[in-house]
Amino acid sequence: xxxxxxxxxxxxxxxxxxxxxxxxxxxxxxxxxxxxxxxxxxxxxxxxxxxxxxxxxxxxxxxxxxxxxxxxxxxxxxxxxxxxxxxxxxxxxxxxxxxxxxxxxxxxxxxxxxxxxxxxxxxxxxxxxxxxxxxxxxxxxxxxxxxxxxxxxxxxxxxxx
Amino acid sequence: xxxxxxxxxxxxxxxxxxxxxxxxxxxxxxxxxxxxxxxxxxxxxxxxxxxxxxxxxxxxxxxxxxxxxxxxxxxxxxxxxxxxxxxxxxxxxxxxxxxxxxxxxxxxxxxxxxxxxxxxxxxxxxxxxxxxxxxxxxxxxxxxxxxxxxxxxxxxxxxxxxxxxxxxxxxxxx
Numbered sequence: 359x360x361x362x363x364x365x366x367x368x369x370x371x372x373x374x375x376x377x378x379x380x381x382x383x384x385x386x387x388x389x390x391x392x393x394x395x396x397x398x399x400x401x402x403x404x405x406x407x408x409x410x411x412x413x414x415x416x417x418x419x420x421x422x423x424x425x426x427x428x429x430x431x432x433x434x435x436x437x438x439x440x441x442x443x444x445x446x447x448x449x450x451x452x453x454x455x456x457x458x459x460x461x462x463x464x465x466x467x468x469x470x471x472x473x474x475x476x477x478x479x480x481x482x483x484x485x486x487x488x489x490x491x492x493x494x495x496x497x498x499x500x501x502x503x504x505x506x507x508x509x510x511x512x513x514x515x516x517x518x519x
Numbered sequence: 520x521x522x523x524x525x526x527x528x529x530x531x532x533x534x535x536x537x538x539x540x541x542x543x544x545x546x547x548x549x550x551x552x553x554x555x556x557x558x559x560x561x562x563x564x565x566x567x568x569x570x571x572x573x574x575x576x577x578x579x580x581x582x583x584x585x586x587x588x589x590x591x592x593x594x595x596x597x598x599x600x601x602x603x604x605x606x607x608x609x610x611x612x613x614x615x616x617x618x619x620x621x622x623x624x625x626x627x628x629x630x631x632x633x634x635x636x637x638x639x640x641x642x643x644x645x646x647x648x649x650x651x652x653x654x655x656x657x658x659x660x661x662x663x664x665x666x667x668x669x670x671x672x673x674x675x676x677x678x679x680x681x682x683x684x685x686x687x688x689x690x691x692x693x
Binding site: 367407416 | 635
């Protein structure tokens, strides 16, 4: 049988609910409680605080938090291959749509940008400006020759040609 | 757990689903900060994944183990917070929030809010012991294991916490 002092210690620590008392002392404590008016008074006092503590609100996590947490943990623990697959393919339906589009579109844009930078003659507007500039140079260079043959008919070639 | 050790992420998701709410509730109440609690819960499951192989069923339940990890992470956060506070205020900041007119403010609170407020006034170790035994459903032995204490030390913490709450109630006429 446990002592009355020990029962008071149990009530002071675990409160009035026997389920919280250590399993090995529970039955003896219950028996003592039935036989001791002083212990019963201590038990009733403990009940009051227990009832008050019972009324604490239970924090409820936001509903979307679990899904967010699973995704975050999965990302952290994923192998490099899984990480790459998730990054390219996405993890939800909307992501399955835009991620592959982005995956294909990004290299295309990168290729065009890189190509334009490495081979500027492929850039049409610059090509046209270059041609115009060349034409002006040619015209200026041959201007004296053209001027000698001002009397030529349209389409007729000068003698030196 | 065997699936977890084998690297099965679906098993991890299942464990998160099972233990998430309890762990989140514990961390939120202990830290009194939803953002930090979320970090703690996330980090706890990552540690579970990394250390799954070292878990032994005969050394306690998985929930006890997870709560132990979460508790240590919470203690780290509280310690950092205390260091930050002491650096900011050169140690003059009180442990508990000071209410301008406690009686006037408190009498307007619902009982649930009174209890939450009272729990927040407790020192972190007493609060942790009370939360584990009264709200998380752990036995004294399990709670002592989570906190890394002997059963006697846990009972002493619980008794001090209950005594403080009783005085707090008496002081505020609840």
